[in-house]
Amino acid sequence: MTKIDIFSGFLGAGKTTLIKKLLTEAYKGEQVVLIENEFGEIGIDGGFLKEAGIEIREMNSGCICCSLVGDFGEALKEVIQKYSPDRIIIEPSGVGKLSDVIKAVQKVEGEVDIKLNSFTTVVDVTKCKMYMKNFGEFFSNQIEYAGTVILSRTDTPKATDDKVQAAVELIRSLNQTAAVITTPVEQLSGAKILDIMENNRSLEKELMEEETCPVCGGHHHDHHHHDHEHEHHHHHDHEECGCGHDHEHHHHHDHEECGCGHDHHHGHHHADEVFTSWGRETVKSFSREEIEQILNTLSTDESYGMILRAKGMVSSENGEWIYFDMVPGEADIRTGSPDYTGRLCVIGSKIDETKLAELFGI
Numbered sequence: 001m002t003k004i005d006i007f008s009g010f011l012g013a014g015k016t017t018l019i020k021k022l023l024t025e026a027y028k029g030e031q032v033v034l035i036e037n038e039f040g041e042i043g044i045d046g047g048f049l050k051e052a053g054i055e056i057r058e059m060n061s062g063c064i065c066c067s068l069v070g071d072f073g074e075a076l077k078e079v080i081q082k083y084s085p086d087r088i089i090i091e092p093s094g095v096g097k098l099s100d101v102i103k104a105v106q107k108v109e110g111e112v113d114i115k116l117n118s119f120t121t122v123v124d125v126t127k128c129k130m131y132m133k134n135f136g137e138f139f140s141n142q143i144e145y146a147g148t149v150i151l152s153r154t155d156t157p158k159a160t161d162d163k164v165q166a167a168v169e170l171i172r173s174l175n176q177t178a179a180v181i182t183t184p185v186e187q188l189s190g191a192k193i194l195d196i197m198e199n200n201r202s203l204e205k206e207l208m209e210e211e212t213c214p215v216c217g218g219h220h221h222d223h224h225h226h227d228h229e230h231e232h233h234h235h236h237d238h239e240e241c242g243c244g245h246d247h248e249h250h251h252h253h254d255h256e257e258c259g260c261g262h263d264h265h266h267g268h269h270h271a272d273e274v275f276t277s278w279g280r281e282t283v284k285s286f287s288r289e290e291i292e293q294i295l296n297t298l299s300t301d302e303s304y305g306m307i308l309r310a311k312g313m314v315s316s317e318n319g320e321w322i323y324f325d326m327v328p329g330e331a332d333i334r335t336g337s338p339d340y341t342g343r344l345c346v347i348g349s350k351i352d353e354t355k356l357a358e359l360f361g362i
């Protein structure tokens with residue numbers, strides 16, 4: 001039996017950071033396979049995880065949701081047959097829909113020995129409101145279908161109590177049952193996080209399970225079995241055409257774009273209609289100051305489009321490599337070991353690729 005853990009989350013939310021923590025603190029000793037579905041031209045996360053000895057299968061393809069159902073099922077079966085791992089971690093594209101991933105896994109559930117173990121969504125607490133407003137279709141889906149929501153960046157000064165509270169309320173408006181983790185993740189052990197993800201027990205439920213039930217006064221073990229268990233319902237119920245899309249309110253006209261033969265119009269957007277990724281390989285060297293400047297420009301200058309994410313590794317003049325990771329208003333720049341070539345990736349909405357190339361001077 002292979003357990004499947006899905007970690008969804010918008011671009012830059014902190015999925016990889018969380019997965020790394022769980023790999024060392026919670027999944028130790030287990031045979032784990034990570035399946036990533038990167039949106040973008042370059043799968044930048046692949047490298048370091050590969051170094052950690054973990055198998056990765058990347059599927060860089062434009063039509064994310066359909067390709068998920070297509071290659072994804074095969075990839076999943078192949079991995080299970082080849083490795084029979086204890087666990088498979090799926091990190092879907094940041095702009096994918098969690099419901100699509102869940103459906104894709106359910107489709108192979110009958111064919112191989114797997115258990116859909118957990119669906120977790122990482123949400124950047126500082127951007128929750130803004131993303132929900134601008135990219136609700138993708139962002140909200142990830143929250144709606146989550147068993148656990150983990151707030152990231154609750155450790156930063158921007159995350160005031162009011163802000164965290166407001167984010168929790170927004171999340172609650174979409175999902176009443178998920179456990180929402182608001183404690184900064186570094187204060188929790190990986191094992192603790194895994195326990196929350198797998199068991200998602202509300203305090204109410206824990207109280208119910210105590211020897212003397214605070215509600216009925218009886219003992220729940222042995223003969224007294226009351227029905228106080230509130231099972232969580234994940235939304236598994238729209239499975240019609242097998243392409244992984246929700247066609248509930250859609251009429252089937254004759255538009256065939258993504259190969260699944262169904263109509264995805266009427267307010268239903270593919271990630272690649274809304275988000276663009278711009279990626280380059282480059283041998284150009286940059287100084288730390290240049291990268292700082294560029295990232296600052298991307299954060300503040302709207303003429304480049306609505307930039308959601310920039311990430312890369314480039315060489316610098318002194319032989320060191322500069323690694324950067326940026327979400328609007330927040331850039332992490334560090335040095336690291338040389339990579340096989342310099343890589344840049346910028347993701348956003350309505351981005352101006354020509355201007356981006358000019359900005360990076362390539």
Ligand SMILES: Nc1nc2c(ncn2[C@@H]2O[C@H](COP(=O)(O)OP(=O)(O)OP(=O)(O)O)[C@@H](O)[C@H]2O)c(=O)[nH]1
Nearest residue numbers: 010011012013014015016017094152153154325332
């Ligand atoms: N301060 C703080 N930084 C975080 C937290 N989580 C993630 N980050 C930082 O945010 C950046 C992006 O994190 P990743 O883990 O790569 O995010 P991701 O969701 O995997 O990103 P994509 O793969 O691009 O979708 C990195 O620089 C992380 O160090 C957090 O809880 N607190």
